Amino acid sequence: MPIELRDLRAKFNINKCDKTKIIALAGNPNTGKSTVFNALTGLRQHTGNWPGKTVLQSTGQFSIRNKEYLLVDLPGIYSLSPHSLDELVARDFICFAKPDVTVIVMDASSLARNLKLALQIMEITSSVIICLNLIDEAKRKKIKIDVRRLSEELGVPVIPTIARTGKGIKELKNELYKIADEERVLKPYLVNYDADIEAQINSIIKKIDVNLVTSLINPRWLALKSLDNDLSIKEGIKYYLNIDSGVY
Ligand SMILES: Nc1nc2c(ncn2[C@@H]2O[C@H](COP(=O)(O)OP(=O)(O)OP(=O)(O)O)[C@@H](O)[C@H]2O)c(=O)[nH]1
Numbered sequence: 001m002p003i004e005l006r007d008l009r010a011k012f013n014i015n016k017c018d019k020t021k022i023i024a025l026a027g028n029p030n031t032g033k034s035t036v037f038n039a040l041t042g043l044r045q046h047t048g049n050w051p052g053k054t055v056l057q058s059t060g061q062f063s064i065r066n067k068e069y070l071l072v073d074l075p076g077i078y079s080l081s082p083h084s085l086d087e088l089v090a091r092d093f094i095c096f097a098k099p100d101v102t103v104i105v106m107d108a109s110s111l112a113r114n115l116k117l118a119l120q121i122m123e124i125t126s127s128v129i130i131c132l133n134l135i136d137e138a139k140r141k142k143i144k145i146d147v148r149r150l151s152e153e154l155g156v157p158v159i160p161t162i163a164r165t166g167k168g169i170k171e172l173k174n175e176l177y178k179i180a181d182e183e184r185v186l187k188p189y190l191v192n193y194d195a196d197i198e199a200q201i202n203s204i205i206k207k208i209d210v211n212l213v214t215s216l217i218n219p220r221w222l223a224l225k226s227l228d229n230d231l232s233i234k235e236g237i238k239y240y241l242n243i244d245s246g247v248y
């Protein structure tokens with residue numbers, strides 16, 4: 001029996017009807033995620049724990065042009081390798097709950113460090129918007145960012161914001177609408193690894209059970225995790241999708 005998206009999302013305590021789009025908010029710690037979350041959702045918030053975990057889950061609702069959105073604030077993390085509970089929660093949500101859009105909140109004054117996580121997220125999902133926050137801090141540090149070029153290079157929208165004052169939030173909403181509701185398809189930049197690694201990725205992709213896994217998880221990303229020897233993804237596939245991925 002095919003796995004329904006609503007059943008997958010229910011495993012994360014996300015029980016919204018099909019019409020509500022699910023938006024994840026991801027990013028490094030202290031980049032302004034909660035400030036963006038508050039700016040978007042105002043008072044329509046709910047907090048609890050991630051199912052079975054002692055990690056705080058905040059969700060909030062908002063609407064754009066009469067369309068409903070549920071925003072999920074993910075824990076602040078530096079990478080998606082599951083070394084901590086926070087990283088595991090964020091990775092599993094992006095991978096298995098399949099948010100309609102993932103907004104990556106980045107610190108504009110620390111672009112290089114923040115890009116690491118952004119590139120990892122873009123390997124799992126192509127539905128990404130970058131919220132380039134703390135633009136005022138970057139300016140104070142005399143850092144100039146060519147936003148249009150960054151967006152072209154990454155292949156995803158980049159919206160500069162100062163979440164503390166609400167600057168850019170309207171533009172962020174416009175972009176969310178375009179991607180979630182008009183279903184604009186993006187083609188994010190993917191890291192190209194050394195030739196021998198790329199060859200190994202391709203040979204693993206060939207072994208992945210196409211019918212079972214590839215419609216649910218990006219096969220390239222799965223191959224990368226296999227090369228990383230990341231066994232936690234195997235557990236995730238078994239737990240959330242109830243299938244044996246066969247690659248590991
Ligand atoms: N100057 C400036 N400060 C900001 C901006 N956005 C958020 N802040 C401040 O940055 C601090 C951290 O913001 P949070 O929203 O708590 O950041 P966070 O990413 O949720 O942090 P964690 O949940 O701990 O990872 C707060 O003091 C905010 O007021 C901004 O655009 N400019």
Ligand SMILES: [Mg+2]
Pocket residue numbers: 033034035
């Ligand atoms: Mg926060």
